[in-house]
Amino acid sequence: MPQKIYFSLLIALLATCVSGEDFSVPGPFASGWREVVVTRPNGSTFESLLYYPALASEQNAEIDPQAGQCPGISFGHGWMTSVDRYRSTFAHLATWGYVVIASRSQSGLFPNHQDFANDLRHCLTWLVERSDDPDSFLYTFIYGDALGLSGHSMGSGASILAASADSRVKAIANLAANETRTSAIDAMSSVTAPISLIAGSDDSITSVDANGQLMYNNGNQPKQLPIITGAFHCGFLDSNPFLV
Numbered sequence: 001m002p003q004k005i006y007f008s009l010l011i012a013l014l015a016t017c018v019s020g021e022d023f024s025v026p027g028p029f030a031s032g033w034r035e036v037v038v039t040r041p042n043g044s045t046f047e048s049l050l051y052y053p054a055l056a057s058e059q060n061a062e063i064d065p066q067a068g069q070c071p072g073i074s075f076g077h078g079w080m081t082s083v084d085r086y087r088s089t090f091a092h093l094a095t096w097g098y099v100v101i102a103s104r105s106q107s108g109l110f111p112n113h114q115d116f117a118n119d120l121r122h123c124l125t126w127l128v129e130r131s132d133d134p135d136s137f138l139y140t141f142i143y144g145d146a147l148g149l150s151g152h153s154m155g156s157g158a159s160i161l162a163a164s165a166d167s168r169v170k171a172i173a174n175l176a177a178n179e180t181r182t183s184a185i186d187a188m189s190s191v192t193a194p195i196s197l198i199a200g201s202d203d204s205i206t207s208v209d210a211n212g213q214l215m216y217n218n219g220n221q222p223k224q225l226p227i228i229t230g231a232f233h234c235g236f237l238d239s240n241p242f243l244v
Contacts, residue, residue: 027096029053032061033087038103038119038126046105048123049083051090052141053097063141067097071146074123074162075102076116076155078237079178080109085237086152099142100150101127111154113180117161120149124168150174152236153206156197157184160215164190173198175236177215178206185211188218196224200231 021027032054039045053067073093077083083102090100101123106116124147131142148171149159156177163169164187172195179185188195197219199212206212208227216225 021096023096026092029064029067029095029097030055030057030061031091031094032056032058032063033090033094034060036101036126038101038122040119040122046103046119048104048126049087049090049102051087051094051098051100051102052138053094053099057091063137067141069143070097070099070141071148072124072127072142072144073098073100073148073150074120074127074159075100076120076149076151076158076162076174077102077104077107078151078153078155078176079111080107081152081237082107085239088238089236099127099138113154113158114161114182116155117158117165117180120151120155120158120162121166124149124166128168144168146170148172152176153178153233154180160184160191160195161187163193163195164188167192169193172196176200176203176206176233177212179211179214185214185218188215189220191219194222195219196226198226198228200233200235201227201229202231203233205233 033051036048036050037045038048053064054061055064093100103119103123105119127142128144130136130138147168149163149169150173151159152175156174157180159174163172171193175198177197197212199208
């Protein structure tokens with residue numbers, strides 16, 4: 001899929017463990033995954049999909065200790081789109097030594113964008129807490145000073161809302177960012193971490209002019225607005241569904 005060139009942009013922005021590599025090809029690790037449950041401060045819970053550097057590319061695989069402490073990324077899905085449609089993205093990042101957690105919350109017809117942004121932050125907290133927990137399989141595995149956000153469409157907008165309220169976030173690299181309620185365009189002025197608003201020139205669902213460009217204009221440096229020529233909205237998914 002031509003749009004997968006964005007991998008190199010995303011990883012180059014978030015990279016803290018690796019450098020000087022061709023990030024468009026798989027990295028040195030296998031990619032394991034698990035289903036996990038994240039608890040909010042009010043005691044409610046939501047399911048999330050977790051990918052990480054592993055000894056085998058399979059569910060519940062053991063962590064590869066050679067990966068050392070790794071950056072953590074919280075990823076937000078698009079509207080009415082399962083996080084399973086982004087598995088190749090998560091797996092690719094895991095092969096380069098990243099731990100990616102993707103919330104399954106706010107997947108209904110009428111999502112609350114601010115609540116989704118809060119859940120993206122709760123996912124980062126979950127990673128840090130698991131890394132501090134001797135009983136967790138992630139014990140000492142997360143580099144808490146290298147936390148990032150990503151997402152697609154609605155999840156991209158939510159990642160901006162999350163970053164605007166969370167000083168732990170060191171980088172944002174999102175895909176086809178869509179305006180949200182509360183406004184991601186307005187929230188950009190409060191984002192201090194480096195951000196890359198990766199977009200497609202042929203996106204007829206979330207046009208660059210009405211979304212990414214306005215976010216970029218309202219953001220602080222350092223910022224990027226890479227536009228992939230010929231790329232379309234659903235091309236960031238593992239296939240091309242009608243739902244976004």
